[in-house]
Amino acid sequence: MPWWREHDENSILISDLNAPPSTDGPGKHEFVSPFQSSGDILAASGELLAHLQRSGLRFVPNSAAASMASWEQTLAAQFTSPATSAGVTSAGVTSAGVTSAGASEVLPENHVAASQTLAPTLQERPRDRQQPSPTPSRLTPVASSSVNSAPYPGVSLPVAEVVTALDSLSQSVAGCTRCKALASCRTQTVFGEGSPQPRFVFFGEAPGAEEDKTGRPFVGAAGQLLTKMIEAIQLKREDVYLLNTVKCRPPGNRNPAPDEVANCREYFETQLQLLRPEYIVCLGAVSSQALLQSKLSIGRLRQTFHQYHDSKVIAIYHPAYLLRNPDAKRAAWADLQMLMKDAGLR
Structure with missing residues (x-):
């Protein structure tokens, strides 16, 4: 049963966005907020896409490179702590799992000041604290339901x-x-x-x-x-x-x-x-x-x-x-x- 349809180069199928973003390749990072897990963010994004799809929307605009760079810089400034509070190892990997070299690619020049604002909050939270589980999808199939488990009334007729x-x-x-x-x-x-x-x-x-x-x-x-x-x-x-x-x-x-x-x-x-x-x-x-x-x-x-x-x-x-x-x-x-x-x- 075919389920394809042509679309232009400026759009992308919503169904293609259901998978978590890749962490491979330049410019692709998974950002973890100090206030919620990345799973929570992905689950919320998936719920929004599912809602749009149920509403009849099939395509969303492709991301623009300039907009993506600006978006990544904003997130990095908000969610990346300075090296002293994030726990940089000798290999240059922070507790957030991003190398210092990789972080420099997306951090704005004023990222230290922005990060220091959040530093006290980050230090108050244990680094090894277990992240909350992703919010279950509302579209998860429910357990089997039974309206009436009794046999059909009467007898089976010829x-x-x-x-x-x-x-x-x-x-x-x-x-x-x-x-x-x-x-x-x-x-x-x-x-x-x-x-x-x-x-x-x-x-x-x-x-x-x-x-x-x-x-x-x-x-x-x-x-x-x-x-x-x-x-x-x-x-x-x-x-x-x-x-x-x-x-x-x-x-x-x-x-x-x-x-x-x-x-x-x-x-x-x-x-x-x-x-x-x-x-x-x-x-x-x-x-x-x-x-x-x-x-x-x-x-x-x-x-x-x-x-x-x-x-x-x-x-x-x-x-x-x-x-x-x-x-x-x-x-x-x-x-x-x-x-x-x-x-x-x-």
Whole structure:
């Protein structure tokens, strides 16, 4: 699955900035503040980049050499102590891990005066004091969650009875007017389609314009990408079942409101009870949060198997999000590979 895109020489991919800066080569140094660890600084920078990426920003300006030199001088003046307080060894290496020769490359002429201002503070702190651990990323996957560890209620029905029950439920959905605003502007409801005995269910958010016209789930651009994702894990679209959290298209393709999700909960829970899949792949935050009854983001819910009755649940980015943010395809592919490995598909 490709996730590249051309960009000009004056920009750099945010995803390329996730790794800590290199300490190799001229002009590249890791600065350690006396008030916090470099890990804390890197973690905070990573959180900012992740936030920008989630907001849709893909590129940031490349650094200018002149600006970098000025920035390094400022940091060096603030965070580098004089030789007497930093503990210069006979080899010329300070306790901060920068040689005196290397420091001279970035220190301004008045660095001694600036450093002496901080010298008392540095001397009060033991040089061998353990630095605090880096702040954990808010995007670290959470432990597996279980909405209901009990088996699906009722008994597993024969295929013919599942088909009959789904058809009956589909007719009820078609006449639903619980959400007055959605019922008044829809062309038709979008119930779901696929195998009545699926091993995998793909659980989306809401119908789009194309789905509203055809009455079928995932037939627009996002649906075409989803089909490719399904085929990439050695499955066919007809082998799985596709459904959405809500059955009507919200105006302007906005996210479903909480009350709209609540009104449709009976429908999608009944569908899942009839289908009893081994795996449920939640596409996007709306379906993930609705099924797992969580307020956590996809970044926190992904890369972990959760449980919904007898089904294993994973949360991945919605195909529509991947179309807007192609760099996130790498993460989505990692999630699908995790699914393939657990399901024995590779």
